[in-house]
Amino acid sequence: MTDHSNTPRKPPQTAPRASATFDEYTLSEIRRAAATGIYDIRGGGAKRKLPHFDDLLFLGASMSRYPLEGYRERCDTSVVLGTRFAKKPIELKIPITIAGMSFGSLSANAKEALGRGASAMGTSTTTGDGGMTNEERGHSTQLVYQYLPSRYGMNPDDLRRADAIEVVVGQGAKPGGGGMLLGQKITERVAKMRTLPVGIDQRSACRHPDWTGPDDLEIKIEELREITDWEKPIYVKVGAARPYYDTALAVKSGADVVVVDGMQGGTAATQEIFIEHVGIPTLAAVRQAVKALQDLGMHRKVQLIVSGGIRNGADVAKALALGADAVAIGTAALVALGDNDPHYAAEYEALGTRAGAYDDWHEGRDPAGITTQDPALMARLDPVAAGRRLANYLAVLTLECQTIARACGKSHVHNLEPEDLVALTIEAAAMANVPLAGTNWIPGSNGTF
Amino acid sequence: MNALNRAISRVPDESTVKFDLATAPLRDLNAALHKLTAESNETYWKVANPAGLHAIAAGLNAPVTVEIDGPVGYYCAGMNKFARVIVNGTAGVGVAENMMSGFVHVKGDASQAAGATGVGGMLVIDGNASARCGISMKGIDIVVKGSVGHMSAFMAQAGALVVLGDAGEALGDSLYEAKLFVRGSVASLGADCIEKEMREEHKALLAEKLTAAGILGEVDIGEFRRYGSARTLYHFHVDNVSSY
Numbered sequence: 001m002t003d004h005s006n007t008p009r010k011p012p013q014t015a016p017r018a019s020a021t022f023d024e025y026t027l028s029e030i031r032r033a034a035a036t037g038i039y040d041i042r043g044g045g046a047k048r049k050l051p052h053f054d055d056l057l058f059l060g061a062s063m064s065r066y067p068l069e070g071y072r073e074r075c076d077t078s079v080v081l082g083t084r085f086a087k088k089p090i091e092l093k094i095p096i097t098i099a100g101m102s103f104g105s106l107s108a109n110a111k112e113a114l115g116r117g118a119s120a121m122g123t124s125t126t127t128g129d130g131g132m133t134n135e136e137r138g139h140s141t142q143l144v145y146q147y148l149p150s151r152y153g154m155n156p157d158d159l160r161r162a163d164a165i166e167v168v169v170g171q172g173a174k175p176g177g178g179g180m181l182l183g184q185k186i187t188e189r190v191a192k193m194r195t196l197p198v199g200i201d202q203r204s205a206c207r208h209p210d211w212t213g214p215d216d217l218e219i220k221i222e223e224l225r226e227i228t229d230w231e232k233p234i235y236v237k238v239g240a241a242r243p244y245y246d247t248a249l250a251v252k253s254g255a256d257v258v259v260v261d262g263m264q265g266g267t268a269a270t271q272e273i274f275i276e277h278v279g280i281p282t283l284a285a286v287r288q289a290v291k292a293l294q295d296l297g298m299h300r301k302v303q304l305i306v307s308g309g310i311r312n313g314a315d316v317a318k319a320l321a322l323g324a325d326a327v328a329i330g331t332a333a334l335v336a337l338g339d340n341d342p343h344y345a346a347e348y349e350a351l352g353t354r355a356g357a358y359d360d361w362h363e364g365r366d367p368a369g370i371t372t373q374d375p376a377l378m379a380r381l382d383p384v385a386a387g388r389r390l391a392n393y394l395a396v397l398t399l400e401c402q403t404i405a406r407a408c409g410k411s412h413v414h415n416l417e418p419e420d421l422v423a424l425t426i427e428a429a430a431m432a433n434v435p436l437a438g439t440n441w442i443p444g445s446n447g448t449f
Numbered sequence: 450m451n452a453l454n455r456a457i458s459r460v461p462d463e464s465t466v467k468f469d470l471a472t473a474p475l476r477d478l479n480a481a482l483h484k485l486t487a488e489s490n491e492t493y494w495k496v497a498n499p500a501g502l503h504a505i506a507a508g509l510n511a512p513v514t515v516e517i518d519g520p521v522g523y524y525c526a527g528m529n530k531f532a533r534v535i536v537n538g539t540a541g542v543g544v545a546e547n548m549m550s551g552f553v554h555v556k557g558d559a560s561q562a563a564g565a566t567g568v569g570g571m572l573v574i575d576g577n578a579s580a581r582c583g584i585s586m587k588g589i590d591i592v593v594k595g596s597v598g599h600m601s602a603f604m605a606q607a608g609a610l611v612v613l614g615d616a617g618e619a620l621g622d623s624l625y626e627a628k629l630f631v632r633g634s635v636a637s638l639g640a641d642c643i644e645k646e647m648r649e650e651h652k653a654l655l656a657e658k659l660t661a662a663g664i665l666g667e668v669d670i671g672e673f674r675r676y677g678s679a680r681t682l683y684h685f686h687v688d689n690v691s692s693y
Contacts, residue, residue: 038685151566151585154547156508156528183684195568195587195606197626200683205604209584210524210543210562219503219542223524226479227508 029272040272041180043105043361043371044331045173045264045308050281052264052309053318055428056421057437060407068406075402076412079326081303082164082233082256085225089233089256090142090163092326093122094398095413096316099261099307099330100146100166100237102128104181104190105268105361106334108135110370112383113337115139117390121398126166126328128268129179129204131193132158139387144235147224149178149205152194156227164257165224166235167217169208169246172265172308175239175279179204180269184364187373214249221254235259240285240308241278247292251302259328260289262308266331268371269362282308282319284431287418290323299323313400320401321416322432329397336393337386338368464492471498475505485511487531501541506534509551523560526553529570545572548589561598564591567608573662580617583610586627592662602629603639611658613668621676629676630655632668643679651675 018024032040061067068075082089098118103111105128112135118125124142131153137143145162147154159165170176181190183199191198211220221234236250237259250258262282267275286306293299306319307328319327340348342355344367351358351365361371369380405413408420422437423429429436430443468478478496485491489511496517499505503522506515509532517525520538530549539557548567558576565581567589577595581603588607596614603619605627615633622639628651629642638644652670659665
C-alpha cells in the first residue's frame, strides 16, 4: 500500500458550471448571430417548456359519477361548425381538424396526404398562405379556405368551392407577424400562385390590406358572405394574445367560428425570437376564449376551435372539457405524415440536426419530403400511405378522447366539462380555472378571470 | 370609342333591369346578379338608392354592366369577374378589391385601399383615391385621375398604377413588380421604391393603360415619371437590416 501522506494534494476544484442564463443553446445562438448578422429563422412553434394540457388531469368517475362502458356504450364525437349564420354549416365526424398549412411551405404531396387523411376520418383540412391547389381540393371532402393578409392566390372561384372560409388575423406562433417563405421554396409553381418573382425571399403581409379593426372586419365578413350567398361558415382565427377580447370582437364581427391558436402552434418560417417570446400558451387561452363566449351568451352558438400543441386524445379531451368545440392539429399531423422520422436520421444529421429536432422547414431540404418543393425529396412522400398514417393517428386521437369521456360518464365528448379536471400546478390551475389537485383552490379566481 | 362608352351607349333598351335598394335588400340584388351567366339577357342593371351600402355588386361573375346611381360603401365590386361596374358617386373602402377581371369606374372619389389585391381588370377613379390605393395589387391596372394618398401601392406585386395627380408619402413601399406612373409630385418614396427611367416601352405601356381608361390624348405621357422596385429587399441580408 502506498503512503500518500506526504504527497502535496491538488487543491479541490469546483466543477465546471454552465450558466442557467447563458446555457448551451443561448451561447450557440449568440455565436451564430455574431457570425451572420441576421436573426435565426425556423419552423414549428414554441419549444420552451410551457404550462400545457399535461398539467391537467381528469378525475374520472367515482361515487358521484357514473362511467360508461369503455368499448360498448355510445360516445359521440361529431361537431357542427357554422350554425350561427351560414346556410350550409359543416359537420365533422370527429372534433379534430387539420390546421391551415400552405402549399409552398408544404409539398403538393403533403397537402394531398393531409386531405386524404382528414377525409378518411370525416374531418376538414385547411389551405394556407399560398392559395388552394387542385390536389388538396380534390382530396379533401371538407376544405376550409384561408383568407389571409397576403391574399396570395385569392379568387372568388376558390372561395365558392370551399366548404368554409377562415379569416386569418393571426396565428399562435407569431401573433402580429406575417409569413415568410424563403427563396429556396419559391419554385415556378409557387411563385405563379402567389404572383411573385421566382426565388425571392417572400414576406407575407402581417395585416390585412383593406380592413383595420373589428368594425371593418364586420363589413369584410359581410362582403365574403355576399360573395358566397351566405352559404359558407366563416371562421376568424387569432393568435393567442388577448383571447378574451379577441374572441369577443370576433363574435361582434360576425364570425360563425372562432379559432384560437396558442404559441405552441407551428409556423412554416418565422424568427426564433418571435416564436418563443410573443403570444401566450394554448392552456392560458382556452378558458378566456370560452369566458368571452359565455359572457356574450354565444357559447356553443359560435363554435370555438383551439389549436397549438395538441398531441394526443387527452389533449383533445382537455381542450373540449375547458369549453372548446373542436381542436386543430398542424405539427402533429406533419409528424404523422412522416416529418422528423428517425428513418431519415442520417440525413437529418447531415443537415446539422437530428430527427425530432429538425425545424429548418424554410430551407426546403426536408428529407421526409414534406416541407420542401424539391421534386426528388417530394417524391419520397407517398400521399396515399402518408394519408393513411394521418387517418390512423386521427382515429387514435378520437379513441383516446372517447376513452376519457366514457371514464367521465359522458355520452358525447362535448359533455366533458371543467368540473372533470384538476391541475397539477398552481400555474395550470390559474390558467385553466380549475382546482389544484387535491384541493378546492383555484388560484387567482374570485369568480372572474 | 372605348369599351366603357360602348357599354353605356347600349342603354336604355329591353335588356336593362332596374333595381331600387330603397325597396329591396342588398342580398336580393347580389343573389340576382350572381345568377347571371354569359348567356343571360339581362345585361344591364341600373341600381338606385345605394345609400352607401357595403358590398354592392360584390362577386359578380358574368359579362354584364351594373350602373349604380349614388355613393357606395365598402367593397363595391369586390372580387369582380368579367362585369363592368359604374359608380355614379363616391366609393368607400376597398372598391374593386381583389378584382379578377372586368372594368370598374368610380366617377367620384374613392376611399382607402381602392383596388386592393386586385388580380386583373381595370379600375378607373375619376376623382381622388385615399391611402393605400393599389395595396398588394397582383395584376390589376388602376388609373386615378386625381391624386392618391399615403402608402399607395404598398407591397404591390404586379399590374400598373397610373396617377394623373400627386402621390402621398411612402409610395410603393416594399414594392415587388408593379409599375407605378405618377404625373404630379410624390411626397416620398417607400422602402425599396425608386424612380426609374421612362423608356419607350414604358411609354407604350402607359399609353395602353390610358387607352383602356378612355383618356389617351387627354394627358401628355411625357409628363409622367416611372417608379418601381429597387429589388434590394428581395433577399434577406444584414446590409438591409435598416429597411426591415
